[in-house]
Amino acid sequence: MRYMQPFVTEVDFASGALSSPGYVIQRKLSDMAAMYADEAAASRILAQEGDRLIYEVQGVELPAEEGQIPHCTTRILPGRVGAEYHMTKGHYHARREQGEVYFGLSGRGYLVMQTESGETSVQEMVAGSAAYVPPYWAHRTVNVGDEDFVFFSVWEARAGHDYGTIERDGFRKLVVMRDGGPLVADNPNYT
Ligand SMILES: [Fe+2]
Numbered sequence: 202m203r204y205m206q207p208f209v210t211e212v213d214f215a216s217g218a219l220s221s222p223g224y225v226i227q228r229k230l231s232d233m234a235a236m237y238a239d240e241a242a243a244s245r246i247l248a249q250e251g252d253r254l255i256y257e258v259q260g261v262e263l264p265a266e267e268g269q270i271p272h273c274t275t276r277i278l279p280g281r282v283g284a285e286y287h288m289t290k291g292h293y294h295a296r297r298e299q300g301e302v303y304f305g306l307s308g309r310g311y312l313v314m315q316t317e318s319g320e321t322s323v324q325e326m327v328a329g330s331a332a333y334v335p336p337y338w339a340h341r342t343v344n345v346g347d348e349d350f351v352f353f354s355v356w357e358a359r360a361g362h363d364y365g366t367i368e369r370d371g372f373r374k375l376v377v378m379r380d381g382g383p384l385v386a387d388n389p390n391y392t
Pocket residue numbers: 292293294301340356
């Protein structure tokens with residue numbers, strides 16, 4: 202393990218901006234159109250309005266070594282694709298036995314989780330919520346409000362990201378607007 206100097210990063214709670222991000226990732230609708238249940242709605246938005254920023258991640262750059270604790274912010278913009286609220290791609294950890302902690306900074310969201318053995322859990326997060334994603338649970342966040350939903354994430358460096366399983370199978374549950382508010386529904390496309 203390498204020896205490092207301590208450091209502090211300033212976090213803007215409203216935007217998730219870091220004072221000196223090591224990396225910034227932007228996910229647009231075109232990057233994840235197939236992940237929305239209503240793919241026709243995604244295609245319509247892309248054709249009529251053009252591409253749209255769904256979420257942005259800003260993180261500190263750390264070596265992927267045992268003992269390192271990467272951390273980042275995620276800002277999900279408000280909006281929907283069809284009835285489905287804007288969301289992250291979601292992932293399992295490549296090392297399934299690694300958990301993660303989320304801390305809500307602003308806005309309002311749902312944390313959608315599932316295990317490979319078929320359990321699901323959906324938790325609400327607001328500013329001040331500390332949410333625990335235990336080992337073995339895939340996790341996706343959803344902005345169910347009408348302002349940015351911003352949260353801070355902390356995980357272990359060797360957890361790794363397995364996006365492929367979710368890209369292939371999807372999540373069992375999706376979050377849609379019904380009667381003006383969020384409703385957790387079964388995903389008709391889940392395989
Ligand atoms: Fe994660």
